[in-house]
Amino acid sequence: MPVEPPPTRWALPSREDLVAWADADDLIGVGGDLAPGTVLAAYRRGLFPMPGAVGDHRVGWWSPVERGVLELADLRVSRSLRRSLRGFEIRIDTAFEDVIDGCADPRRPGAWIDAAMRAAYVELHRLGWVHSVETWRDGRLVGGLYGVAVGGVFAGESMFHRETDASKAALVGLVEALRDEYADRRLIDVQWQTPHLASLGVTRVPRADYLARLRELLELPQPAAFG
Template identity: 50%
Template sequence: MSECHPDFSVFPPVESALTEPNGLLAQGGDLSVEWLLDAYCHGIFPWFNPGEPILWWSPDPRMVLLPADIRVTRSLAKRMRNGGFELRVDSAFADVMRACGAPREGAAGTWISEAMVAAYGRLFDAGYAHSVEIWHDGQLVGGLYGVAIGRMFYGESMFSRVPDASKIALVRLAQQLQQWEFGMIDCQMETSHLSSMGARTLPRAAFVARLAELVNLPHRPGPWTFDVPD
C-alpha cells in the first residue's frame, strides 16, 4: 500500500480548520485504514466522544517532540535503571489502548471507545500502529501508543499505573526513533507535561511542511523490536 498521496486527500486543506475550537477541520467519514492514513499523512487526526459524529482536527500551533530533544532528569534516569521495569513493544496493543482510555481522576469519560480500539487495531495489523509498554513483575504498568508513517511518529495517548511509567515509555521511544532517524513525534496539543519532556510548539504550516517530507521516507512496518540499549 502506498501510504501517502500528497496531491490528493478526502479532507479539506488544513488551513481551513477553525480557530475556535482550535483545529476542528471536518466531521463524518469513517475510521477505515485508508481514511486514517490519509488523515495522518496530512497532519489530521480523529478526536470525538462516543455517540458523536467523527471529528477531524489539525490544531495550530502543533506540539511536537524531536527525538534528539527528549529530556531525561537525573531522577528519571535513576528510576529507569533501578526500577525493575521491562520494556516491550507491540506485544499488547489493544491492552495499552484500553488502559489509555480507562477513567482518570478528575476526567469525565474517554474518547478511546471500543470503535477506536478496533480501528487502530486494524492499523496495527497493517503495520502502522504501535505500542510501547512498560511492565513490572509481569504486570502492564504504563505505556503509549501511536502511528508511524515513513519517518514520522504520531503519539496518540499514554498512561501510567505507577509513577513515571509513561515517561519511561516516551524516553525509550524517542531514543529508538532517533536511532532510526525519525524526524518528529507529533504530540498534538500543548501540555506542560510534554513541555517538561522537551516538546515544543510549531506553527501548523511548518509542521505540515516537515511532515510532508518525513511521511515519504522509507516506512518501517510493524511489529517493531527496539534495539537501543536500556
C-alpha cells in the same frame, strides 16, 4: 512491512487547504469514518480523529493551529526519571490491546477512546501501522503509549501509567526506538503541548510549519524497531 489498506472514499482537505486555514480552529471537520484507509490518509495530510467533537457520535478531524512536537534530540530526562528507568523493562508491540485499554480506561480523567476508536486502531495495528511502547515491571504492564508510525513521523495518540514515571519511561523508550540513521530527521507528533509534555521537551510549531515538515517526513522509511 505495513499493509496498505484500500483508499478512503472521502474527500479530505489537502495540506495546501490546511495551510490556507492556518488561523482557523483546531477542529477542521466532522463526519466520515474510521476505516484504515481514511485514518491513514488523514495522518498523511496532518489530521487526526477524535470522537465526540460536537457532543454526538460523529468523528471530529483535528489539525492544531499550534502543533505539539518532540524532536528526538530535545527529550529531557531528569535525574529522578533516569533513576526510575532502571526498574522498568521497555517492550514494543507485545501487548497492544492491553495498552489501548489502559489508555481508554473510563476512570481516567478526560478519557475519550470509545469502542469505534479502539476497533480502528486495533485494525491499524494488525496492518502494521499502529504500535505500542510498553513499560513493564516484574512481568506486569505498568504503563505505555501507542501511536501511528508513518514514514518519519510517530503520531502519539495516548499514554497511561499505573506506576510513577511509567508513561514517561515509555516515551523514553519510544525515542530510543526511533534512534537510527534517520534520527535527526524523525519527529514525534503529540498533537498538543501540555505543561507535562513541555517538561519533557515538547515544543509548539505553527500548523503551516508542521505540514511543510510532514511532506519530508513521509519520504523517510519506517523505523526498523517497528519491523
